[in-house]
Amino acid sequence: MKIILFPLMSKDPGRILIFDTTLRDGEQSPGASLNLEEKLAIAHQLARLGVDVIEAGFPFASPGDFKAVNKIANAVGKENGPIICGLARASKGDIKACYEAVSPAPKKRIHTFIATSDIHLKHKLKKSRKDVLQIVPEMVNYAKSLVDDVEFSCEDASRSDPDFLYEVIQLAISAGATTINIPDTVGFTTPSEFGKLIADINKNVPNIEEAVISVHGHNDLGLAVANFLESVKNGARQLECTINGIGERAGNASLEELVMALHVRKSFFNSFFKRNPDSPTPLTAIRTEEITKTSRLVSNLTGMTVQPNKAIVGANAFAHESGIHQDGVLKNRLTYEIIDAKTVGLSDNKISLGKLSGRSAVRARLEEMGYDLSREDLNDAFARFKDLADRKREITDRDLEAIVSEQVQLPEAKFQLSLIQVSCGNASKPTATISLLNTEDNTEDTAVSIGTGPVDAVCEALNKLAKVPNELIEFSVKSVTEGIDALGEVTIRIRRDNKIYSGHSADTDVVVAAANAYVNALNRLVFSEKKNSIHPQFDNLENSDNSFLSNPAN
Ligand code: KIV
Ligand code: ZN
Secondary structure (H helix, E strand, O other): OOOOOOOOOOOOOOOOEEEEOOOOOHHHOOEOOOOHHHHHHHHHHHHHHOOOEEEEEOHHHOHHHHHHHHHHHHHOOOOOOOEEEEEEEOOHHHHHHHHHHHOOOOOEEEEEEEEOOHHHHHHHHOOOHHHHHHHHHHHHHHHHHHOOOEEEEEEOHHHOOHHHHHHHHHHHHHOOOOEEEEEEOOOOOOHHHHHHHHHHHHHHOOOHHHOEEEEEEEOOOOOHHHHHHHHHHOOOOEEEEEHHHOOOOOOEOEHHHHHHHHHHOHHHHHHHHOOOOOOOOOOOOOOHHHHHHHHHHHHHHHOOOOOOOOOOOOOOOOOOOOHHHHHHHHHOHHHOOOOOHHHHOOOOOOEEEEOOOOHHHHHHHHHHOOOOOOHHHHHHHHHHHHHHHHHOOEEEHHHHHHHHHHHHHOOOOOEEEEEEEEEOOOOOOOEEEEEEEEOOOOEEEEEEEEOOOHHHHHHHHHHHHHOOOOEEEEEEEEEOOOOOOOOEEEEEEEEEOOEEEEEEEEEOOHHHHHHHHHHHHHHHHHHHHHHOOOOOOOOOOOOOOOHHHHOOOO
């Protein structure tokens, strides 16, 4: 008699779980730091998008990071909403902070990690493999004593010795981990190698069927999405990704690309889920119509602009420029189009409101667009709308998005622009007069500067007033919509001590937008220096001062 041995398979939820790490790994992108209100706005939108897990941050990093995760757990965590997760290094201080931060959420997860590659052990952690084999069960066990849902990651898994990896994973599962995450931390692997690694983990870890296999990967070689899709074919069932693919260095695997690949090529992937190829059941729980709005919100708030040719969310992703393509698309859109733009929520940017529209019309449109603003926020948004309507004939959905995202940037701002006046032209030296309010001591000062152009003059004057030395490294302008009266969107990036901070603003006057974007970047710089966060991956485990936890003021 022939005995057929079926390979062990990790827990299979029957579809792909989307774990969004925009607010943790995404926020680790140079220049992408977010304030509390911004994180909250993104978390609400991620819940609307339908992600399964929101990794809301690294609570141990600083009191500000702790508070943001805690607020998201409180406001966004719901019984029928996403799991709220926090990151913790494999140390008691981190795990405790993480538990306290996520505890208000009905569905909460602690995600703890330690590096497993020899290169990380030797140079970063200065620990032996034996140390890791002792730390992992101890820390996973501790996390499990606090919550049921524990995820464990083997940092730099793709460069780790596979036999050591299997041993660590087995111990983590025995200690209570219910999700095992396999990161390609430095974006080094290739699709066939990564697929094989996932298949080998399924074959060689004796208790693997007790956990869901997750993958996390960076895009250093532009392979993150391809690697993930190969891992799905081999049994990975949770994908860790970010909106617009933002994240450390070249970023993380992009959520919208993964979700749309699984959506458009469902019949190809169905067979890996033991489904009939024609099964119409979606492979993820994502509401794809929310993708474009989520992408714009993240781009506006992080100042990380999306390249025009970026798949799914780039400005050109659905534009058919060439005559041949346009002709084909008009005859039958399937000739050159694999996704209907409406599937990702790209409407025809319909004209919604004008100068005479009232408060309730603005509120109704914002609600239709998914923005549920408080009374005060709505008042502010309406004042901004009126101001814009005086200068711009028609207000589109994109204009409203720009208004709302600008508003959430304001809290926690040290500086506010109170006056800007600029003169320039071919017969005069560009001169800017700026008044800046310092909200910390409630003082207002004015400075005048001459520059090589109006924007340079504005930045000079702002630097005189703010007295925060920095280097301007990027200035870009693009229009939000078409037409001569369109809002101009300015993104500015500044650098200090090798750290980058970005600022973003939109106005019909691009010089005013530039001034506000610069002020926004300065505010982020000041806020981030005050916050003084620990980096979860660069600071080693010994850095475990969590004294802020016992301070009720935090
Ligand atoms: O890239 C990585 O390895 C990570 C881990 C902390 C999951 O971000
Ligand atoms: Zn990462």
